[in-house]
Amino acid sequence: MELYSDTYYVKCVLAGDTTCFACLLDRYSRQVHLLIFRLVRNREDAEELTQDVFMKVFRSLSAFKGESSFSTWIYRIAYHTAISEMRKKKHEFLAIDEALIENAPEEMTAEMFGANDDSEQITRLETALSRLAPDEQAILLFFYTEEKSIEEIAHITGLSQSNVKVRLHRIRKKLFVMLTHPTKEQENE
Amino acid sequence: MNKNEKETDWLKLLFSRLPEEDLNASFCNDTMKRILKEAARKKRRNEFMGLAAVSLASLAIMGIAAGAIFYAGIPRIEWRMPDLPSLPFYLYIGVLSLLLLGMDFLLRRAYRKRHPL
Known part of the structure; x- marks a missing residue:
């Protein structure tokens, strides 16, 4: 299964074979989770946000036009999800001269x-x-x-x-x- | 190696030492369950939308057809009663047959009640 490209799995999912999404999940979940965990610094929040990211990916899969690599596209969604969540929590950040x-x-x-x-x-x-x-x-x-x-x-x-x-x-x-x-x-x- | 490259390598090394965080073992299963639920919901919604679109289109066609026939008179339909001189005779035969069938049914039921198997 690993031999197939991301685009192949995307096409399968869009054609109605939802189980193919498991391969994309398997391929990117660890990386996305690690990135989000390093940003939010909370295990539970990171896992919930990672799940939200993949739900967003699944819902907007038809919007993926292949202009960038699939990993870049997923990271884009993960970045915006994590950033908006962190902004909601309004952490205080250090201002430096x-x-x-x-x-x-x-x-x-x-x-x-x-x-x-x-x-x-x-x-x-x-x-x-x-x-x-x-x-x-x-x-x-x-x-x-x-x-x-x-x-x-x-x-x-x-x-x-x-x-x-x-x-x-x-x-x-x-x-x-x-x-x-x-x-x-x-x-x- | 210039100054920038040196710094980049140093920072890259430092970042690579950041502790890793393992993902819950059931994460993929749990997420797939949510994904499959979402897919089923999406499918149901698409089916409903399809049905609603077909129903609306059918109603619109029926409305247009009714408007065309009753108000605009397109196409012109003329209804003519066929001339049937022997219609009363056939009606009489039909009613008689129904009566006889009814009597047959009642008599058979009465006979079966009196002589059960």
Whole structure:
């Protein structure tokens, strides 16, 4: 079954063979769930949202015209579902001084940060990520964990390619600032 | 390797170390159940919409036909009673046959009651 392309399964489902959707579900559920989990940071919410994403995918399957890959199309739905859910919850995100971001000495930061032990690095990264706006977190996750290209990220987020590049650069700098200037809570830990 | 690539690799490595979260084992089954329910609901809705469309189209055709026949007079239909001089005789024979059949039925029932099998 794995040999068939996504488009083949989409055509099968649209022709009335709903069971073929199980193959698409099997292929993408883990990736979509992991992305949503990293954004919402709650197991139950992530599972519910992943299920909602696949329900949306099934309902709007006829709208998939193959202009992008099926995975990009699914990620687009997952991105918008997760972002709107996170906006509903109105988390507070850290505002950082623009000058601090602009003057962030990235190279030195990387070296300094690299000196910390593994689990501490991960904890600090997770904390820093949670303080970014949902769309910023999503762009970073698409680029670094899902290894999506700028073109694909642009398609998923609905931004232009140049906008994605600029935003990625800024978010990266913001992340560096947050990693090297830990919050008071982090310092107390 | 330039500065940007170095940073990207470093961040990529860090992101790759983020803990993974496993999906519930019953997730695919549960979702497929919802999908199949949704498919059945969609099918029922499509069938209902199809039936409603056919019914509406039929009613519209019947309405147009009734309007055309009774109001616009299209097509012109003339009803002529055929001339049947022997109609009273055939009616008499028909009524007589029905009466005889009825009497036969009643007499048989009375006979069966008196002589059960």
